[in-house]
Amino acid sequence: KEEVVVYPTMKLYTFELACRLFMSLEDPMHIEKLGFQFNIFLKGIIEIPLNFPGSRFYSAMRAAAAIRKQLAAIIKQRRVALEQKTVLPSQDLLSHLLVSSDESGRFLTEAEIINNILTLLFAGHDTSSSAITLIMKNLAELPEVYEKVFRGWL
Numbered sequence: 321k322e323e324v325v326v327y328p329t330m331k332l333y334t335f336e337l338a339c340r341l342f343m344s345l346e347d348p349m350h351i352e353k354l355g356f357q358f359n360i361f362l363k364g365i366i367e368i369p370l371n372f373p374g375s376r377f378y379s380a381m382r383a384a385a386a387i388r389k390q391l392a393a394i395i396k397q398r399r400v401a402l403e404q405k406t407v408l409p410s411q412d413l414l415s416h417l418l419v420s421s422d423e424s425g426r427f428l429t430e431a432e433i434i435n436n437i438l439t440l441l442f443a444g445h446d447t448s449s450s451a452i453t454l455i456m457k458n459l460a461e462l463p464e465v466y467e468k469v470f471r472g473w474l
Contacts, residue, residue: 326456330449331359338441338448342413343394354390357383358441365442384438391434413437 335355339345345354364380371378398414401407409419417433428436459466 327449327453330452330456331445334445334448334452335441338444342437342440343398344407344412344414345394354387357386357390358445361387362442362445387438388434391437392430395430395433413440 332355335358336348336351339351339354345351360383361380364376364378364383367376367380369377371381395414395418398407398418402409402415402418407415409415414433414437417428417436421427459469
């Protein structure tokens, strides 16, 4: 009978899940560091683009640069792991983007891969968190439905 604040928990959960699925990130500290910058990015990316110190947009741009730097380091490590065959090319989205070329044999640049990952994190983050939160809210308000879902799970 305690109050549970679902949305922030779901935001953290979906971000961690996306990091695991897109890049196979497992280290909670690494995910937390990336998540901290990502939340700053989210708060300022839809602000008026006033790019001066102290504005949310400025902070978002600095956070995006920090995220890009972290993603570049992850990409470098993954390239080495792929060359050493310690990870599979099909392991996750990042590996797939690194080893796949288009019809003409052109591979994505590091910047393109970083932008793709960042875009997917941005696009999937709030929508997934919101959807899961609304499902949980509705289940809490409809105990008979919750019971059916719970029994179906067992």
